[in-house]
Amino acid sequence: xxxxxxxxxxxxxxxxxxxxxxxxxxxxxxxxxxxxxxxxxxxxxxxxxxxxxxxxxxxxxxxxxxxxxxxxxxxxxxxxxxxxxxxxxxxxxxxxxxxxxxxxxxxxxxxxxxxxxxxxxxxxxxxxxxxxxxxxxxxxxxxxxxxxxxxxxxxxxxxxxxxxxxxxxxxxxxxxxxxxxxxxxxxxxxxxxxxxxxxxxxxxxxxxxxxxxxxxxxxxxxxxxxxxxxxxxxxxxxxxxxxxxxxxxxxxxxxxxxxxxxxxxxxxxxxxxxxxxxxxxxxxxxxxxxxxxxxxxxxxxxxxxxxxxxxxxxxxxxxxxxxxxxxxxxxxxxxxxxxxxxxxxxxxxxxxxxxxxxxxxxxxxxxxxxxxxxxxxxxxxxxxxxxxxxxxxxxxxxxxxxxxxxxxxxxxxxxxxxxxxxxxxxxxxxxx
Numbered sequence: 001x002x003x004x005x006x007x008x009x010x011x012x013x014x015x016x017x018x019x020x021x022x023x024x025x026x027x028x029x030x031x032x033x034x035x036x037x038x039x040x041x042x043x044x045x046x047x048x049x050x051x052x053x054x055x056x057x058x059x060x061x062x063x064x065x066x067x068x069x070x071x072x073x074x075x076x077x078x079x080x081x082x083x084x085x086x087x088x089x090x091x092x093x094x095x096x097x098x099x100x101x102x103x104x105x106x107x108x109x110x111x112x113x114x115x116x117x118x119x120x121x122x123x124x125x126x127x128x129x130x131x132x133x134x135x136x137x138x139x140x141x142x143x144x145x146x147x148x149x150x151x152x153x154x155x156x157x158x159x160x161x162x163x164x165x166x167x168x169x170x171x172x173x174x175x176x177x178x179x180x181x182x183x184x185x186x187x188x189x190x191x192x193x194x195x196x197x198x199x200x201x202x203x204x205x206x207x208x209x210x211x212x213x214x215x216x217x218x219x220x221x222x223x224x225x226x227x228x229x230x231x232x233x234x235x236x237x238x239x240x241x242x243x244x245x246x247x248x249x250x251x252x253x254x255x256x257x258x259x260x261x262x263x264x265x266x267x268x269x270x271x272x273x274x275x276x277x278x279x280x281x282x283x284x285x286x287x288x289x290x291x292x293x294x295x296x297x298x299x300x301x302x303x304x305x306x307x308x309x310x311x312x313x314x315x316x317x318x319x320x321x322x323x324x325x326x327x328x329x330x331x332x333x334x335x336x337x338x339x340x341x342x343x344x345x346x347x348x349x350x351x352x353x354x355x356x357x358x359x360x361x362x363x364x365x366x367x368x369x370x371x372x373x374x375x376x377x378x379x380x381x382x383x384x385x386x387x388x389x390x391x392x393x394x395x396x397x398x399x400x401x402x403x404x405x406x407x408x409x410x411x412x413x414x415x416x417x418x419x420x421x422x423x424x425x426x427x428x429x430x431x432x
Contacts, residue, residue: 008221011217011218011221012221012222012225014218015208015214015218015219015221015222016139016143016222018213018214018218019138019139019208019211019214019222020147020150022211022213023138023204024147024150024151026203026204027131027134027151027154028150028151028153028154028157029154029196030090030094030127030131030154030196030200031128031131031151031152031154031155031158032154032157032158032161032162033094033158033189033192033193033196034094034097034124034127034128034193035154035155035158035159035162036158036161036162036189037097037098037101037120037124037189037190037193038066038120038124039158039159039162039265039268039269040162040166040185040186040189041062041063041104041117041269042063042268042269042270042271042272042273043162043163043166043167043170043182043185043272043283043287044104044166044170044182044185044186045059045063045182045272045273046170046182046272046273046276046283046286047170047173047180047181047182047283048107048180048182051180051182052107052108052109052110052113054110054113055400056396056397056399056400057393057396057397057400058110058113059392059396060269060392060393060394060395060396060397061114061392061393061396062110062113062114062117063117063265063269063392063393063396064265064269064388064389064390064391064392064393065114065117065118065121065389066117066118066120066121066124066388066389067121067265067385067386067387067388067389068118068121068386068389069117069118069119069120069121069122069123069125070121070122070124070125070382070385070388071121071125071382071383071385071386071389072122072125072382073121073122073125073126074125074126074129074378074379074381074382074385075375075378075379075382076126077089077093077125077126077129077130077378078126078129078130078133078375078377078378079375079378080126081126081130081133081134082133085206086130086131086133086134086137086204086206087200087201087204087205087206088201089126089130090127090130090131090134090197090200090204091197091198091200091201091204092197093123093124093125093126093127093130093197094127094193094194094196094197094200095193095194095197095198096123097120097123097124097127097193098190098191098192098193098194098195098196098197099123099190099194100116100119100120100123100190101120101186101189101190101193102186102187102190102191102194103116103186103190104116104117104120104186104190105179105182105183105184105186105187125382126378128381129377129378129380129381129382131151132148132361132377132381133377133378135147135148135151136226137206137207137208137226138208138222138226140225140226140229141229141362141366142309142312143309144361144362145305145308145309145314145317145358145359145361145362146305146306146309146358148305148357148358148361148362149301149302149304149305149306149357149358149359150302150305150358152301152354152357152358152361153298153301153302153358155297155354155357156294156295156297156298156301156350156354157294157298158294159268159271159290159291159293159294159297159350160291160294160295160298161291162189163272163286163287163288163289163290163291163294164284164287164288164291165189165287166185166189166287167283167284167285167286167287167288167290168284168287169181169184169185169188169189170182170185170283170284170287171282171283171284172184181283207223208222208223208226209223247376249426250364250376250379250380252422252425252426253360253363253364253380253426254379254380254383254384255422256318256360256384256419256422256423256426257360257380257381257383257384257387258383258384258386258387258390259387259415259416259418259419259422260322260353260356260357260360260384260387260416260419261384261385261386261387261388261391262387262388262390262391262394262412262415263325263329263349263353263387263391263412263415263416263419264353264354264387264388264391265387265388265391265392266390266391266392266394266395266408266411266412267293267329267346267349267350267353267391267412269391269392269395270392270395270396270399270405270408271290271293271346271350272286272287272290274346274405275289275290275343275346277405278337278339278342279339289343292343292347293343293346293347293349293350293351294350295347296347296348296350296351297347297350297351297353297354297355298354299351300321300351300352300354300355301354301355301357301358302358303355304317304320304321304355304358304359305317305355305358305359308358308359308362314359314362314363315423315424315426316424317359318356318359318360318363318419318420318423319419319420319421319423319424320420321351321352321353321354321355321356322352322353322356322416322417322419322420322423323352323416323417323420324348324351324352324355325348325349325350325351325352325353325356325413325416326352326413326414326416326417326420327348327352327413328345328346328347328348328349328350328351328352329345329349329409329410329412329413329416330409330410330413331345331348332345332346332349332405332406332409333406333409333410349412352416353416356419360423361377363426364376364377364380391412394408394411395408395411395412398411
């Protein structure tokens with residue numbers, strides 16, 4: 001039966017609405033747990049560093065070394081996902097990272113800290129780019145920024161939830177099984193990943209063709225829409241692995257993402273420490289205050305991505321938030337010692353940095369197709385996530401070398417200004 005154009009449009013809207021409702025909230029929860037498990041060390045540090053005698057440099061290196069393991073196994077993981085399917089591979093990723101995250105309570109010194117953080121990165125490698133690739137199986141390009149941003153607001157919401165939660169868990173020092181608060185934090189926040197990994201096996205369909213909650217017409221509409229886009233990219237875009245890796249657009253996007261991630265984790269891994277320094281509050285109240293920058297980030301992510309989809313413009317919707325982040329970071333020194341003012345500029349910095357993300361991830365899929373998309377998205381994420389090593393480590397190094405955190409904030413501000421400029425530089429190369 002051939003549908004009229006208006007009927008097909010209605011079918012498409014219904015199919016996309018169902019996909020959004022069925023997939024995004026579940027993926028959102030998975031990413032909250034993922035992000036929480038990689039950054040909960042920032043709250044554990046409020047007790048762990050003193051208990052184990054870690055300096056700022058030791059902590060910064062251990063926090064960041066996660067991303068070395070992540071980098072090394074990112075591309076292979078995404079290629080395996082494309083071959084075996086998202087459901088099985090994402091479940092495997094979550095179960096193994098949950099086990100290792102829980103094992104962080106066994107850390108006794110720098111060597112075990114470095115080793116477990118590295119293994120956590122190896123275990124989690126491929127999760128985020130796998131989800132970004134997975135969303136290209138369900139959402140046409142014109143709908144993708146909003147879908148990606150809704151999914152990625154989980155990063156910010158993890159901060160909103162994780163700050164108060166982690167602060168509360170730290171307050172249970174020696175209360176549960178005689179464990180230190182930071183040890184119980186790792187156990188309590190690592191175990192849910194194992195349970196959710198099992199849930200993925202039961203709840204996540206690989207493709208629209210496997211979704212029993214879609215009608216036949218809705219499955220066909222999604223598959224036809226995505227197939228037409230894939231054919232267009234095959235004709236006009238980068239389709240093979242070899243072409244993807246020599247495409248200058250891909251490497252330029254690697255640079256943009258590297259700068260963004262360096263700033264993101266430079267802020268995230270040190271935010272509780274920074275807030276504690278200017279507020280002199282206890283761990284629980286530091287956790288509550290840390291939620292505000294992430295709340296601003298969540299709002300900014302949705303607003304910028306919604307406006308980007310509405311206008312069809314992509315580059316300025318990355319460059320403008322990057323500029324706002326640079327401004328907020330640069331103002332952390334001149335703004336003075338007022339806790340309210342400090343929280344305001346930290347919120348601006350977080351909002352700007354995180355708001356780059358949703359729109360940014362629409363750019364690779366405009367010219368990468370099929371296997372090139374799997375490898376290209378993973379390459380961007382793996383190279384970019386080296387910034388997750390650089391950010392925490394450089395911030396820790398500068399803080400220890402200068403005795404002040406402002407030099408580190410200026411470094412991150414300069415990096416976000418460069419991110420904005422690099423994004424605008426791709427204007428003649430990427431359309432969509």
